[in-house]
Amino acid sequence: DAGVTQSPTHLIKTRGQQVTLRCSPKSGHDTVSWYQQALGQGPQFIFQYYEEEERQRGNFPDRFSGHQFPNYSSELNVNALLLGDSALYLCASSSTISGLHEQYFGPGTRLTVT
């Protein structure tokens, strides 16, 4: 049973560029949440997707957007990258059936903005 997978593992971008990160949820999960973890900090909630719609959002600007596909996989897009966007981006999946509070995390994508 594959867990949560994320791609790419590492990414280096330049200020002003755009980036897309990808996540495949754990088998049987239908909800995907994205978190930003800056160096030395705890994960900060960006948004959550269910049934291909954004269901709730944290305190992040509109430069951060996402998408969920019919197979429950998800993308996180960040436009107009800033140096401060450098962080580990974590995807977590959960199930509306077994309980949304129990989240399984992927290994993350390390984004470096130069």
Add this chain to the structure above:
Amino acid sequence: AQSVTQLGSHVSVSEGALVLLRCNYSSSVPPYLFWYVQYPNQGLQLLLKYTSAATLVKGINGFEAEFKKSETSFHLTKPSAHMSDAAEYFCAVSVPFSGGYQKVTFGTGTKLQVIP
């Protein structure tokens, strides 16, 4: 709004000694509480969770935590530290959100160092 406070950003223990990582939470409704562990350059792994059943929760790798409502605490313990326990530990609180969803808030983490 809910919040989590982890006391001590760094904790050092000797191998074989007791591990105690502190977590206090704030929530206006009964919360779910979690401890996660993160090894360098990896994602978060769930250690244990409290979901309103038994107040003493046992997790993986010999860790356990006790939910104390009166103290709004959910401290993580392990009787005997192993070198492999060196990692960063995050406490998290989850509460019901509008639309039936859960809002998860993480603490800032505690780095555990195990000294041989």
